[in-house]
Amino acid sequence: MWIIVGLGNPGAQYARTRHNVGFMALDRLAERHGLRFGVRRANAELVEGHMRGQRVVLAKPQTFMNLSGRSVVALKNWYKIDLAESLLVVYDDLDLPFARLRLRQRGSAGTHNGMRSIVNLTGTTEFARLRIGIDKPPPQWDVANYVLSRWSSAEEAELPALLDHTSEVIETIIEHGVDAAMNQYNR
Numbered sequence: 001m002w003i004i005v006g007l008g009n010p011g012a013q014y015a016r017t018r019h020n021v022g023f024m025a026l027d028r029l030a031e032r033h034g035l036r037f038g039v040r041r042a043n044a045e046l047v048e049g050h051m052r053g054q055r056v057v058l059a060k061p062q063t064f065m066n067l068s069g070r071s072v073v074a075l076k077n078w079y080k081i082d083l084a085e086s087l088l089v090v091y092d093d094l095d096l097p098f099a100r101l102r103l104r105q106r107g108s109a110g111t112h113n114g115m116r117s118i119v120n121l122t123g124t125t126e127f128a129r130l131r132i133g134i135d136k137p138p139p140q141w142d143v144a145n146y147v148l149s150r151w152s153s154a155e156e157a158e159l160p161a162l163l164d165h166t167s168e169v170i171e172t173i174i175e176h177g178v179d180a181a182m183n184q185y186n187r
Contacts, residue, residue, distance in 0.1 A: 001055045002174055003075055004029070005044075007091035007114040009148075010062045016156075018134040019065060019147040022091045025132065026058045028163035029170055042074035052175035068114040069121030076122065087127040088173060089118060090166070094147065096133025098155055099162045101169060103130050103182050128178045132166060 008014065008023030015023075030037060030047050037060065039046040044059040057079065061071035076083060084106070091114055096102055106126045109115035119125055137146030151159065172181040 001057070001079070001081065001086055002088060003057045003059060003079060003081060003086055004088045004090065004170060005059045005061065005068070005072060005075070007065060007068055007089065007112075008060060009065050010045075010060075014148065016150050017148050018094075018151065019092055021132045021134060022089075023060050024159070025090050025163055025166045025170075026060055029167045030058055032164075032167050042078050043071040044075065052171055054174045056174060065114040065117075067117055069117035069119070072118045073121050083122060083124060084126040088170065088178075089115065089127065089129045090170070091115060091129070091131060092134045092147065093131035094134050094136050094143070096131055096135070098133050098135040099158055099165075100133035101130060101166060101185060102133075103169065103173075103178065103186055104128065105178050105182070128173070130166070130169060130173075132162070 004026065006022035006026035008020035014020050033049060033051050035047045035049045035058065037045045037047045043063050044061045047058045049056055059071065059075055061068045063070050081087065091112060093112065105128055107129065108125060109119040137143055169181055169185050172184060
């Protein structure tokens with residue numbers, strides 16, 4: 001079983017912002033597999049189903065980004081999973097160039113407040129994470145304003161391909177595991 005958590009902020013005002021690319025990635029993955037979000041549990045909007053022969057839960061925490069750990073802890077307790085074996089967190093990273101993906105088996109939270117919340121409340125860094133590059137803000141931009149801003153028209157045009165590629169990486173993780181996906185996609 002895999003629980004795949006996409007990070008973002010709830011609400012229409014955040015829907016097409018850089019910080020919500022984790023939500024967008026899960027929306028695209030669900031769409032590719034004919035799944036629809038609708039269940040509310042563990043402080044998240046969920047969809048349960050099967051992909052590549054595995055049971056999966058896609059979860060979009062509804063706690064706002066900086067409290068995402070509350071949802072992950074509730075999901076862990078509800079589904080009784082080992083985070084190191086069954087959790088993948090998908091989120092934006094401004095330290096990666098736009099559209100670059102980076103998959104890791106474990107690691108620090110870095111500067112991402114949603115990841116800090118997850119690490120602090122679960123007490124572990126031992127879970128997989130897929131970072132989606134959103135690039136650094138221009139020098140005159142405040143970081144918070146940048147991550148909460150909408151995509152440029154050029155980025156928006158590239159999003160469908162990026163979200164499909166992200167789905168392919170996640171599907172590989174589900175079917176073959178994190179190590180195989182890292183070998184294939186971390187280049």
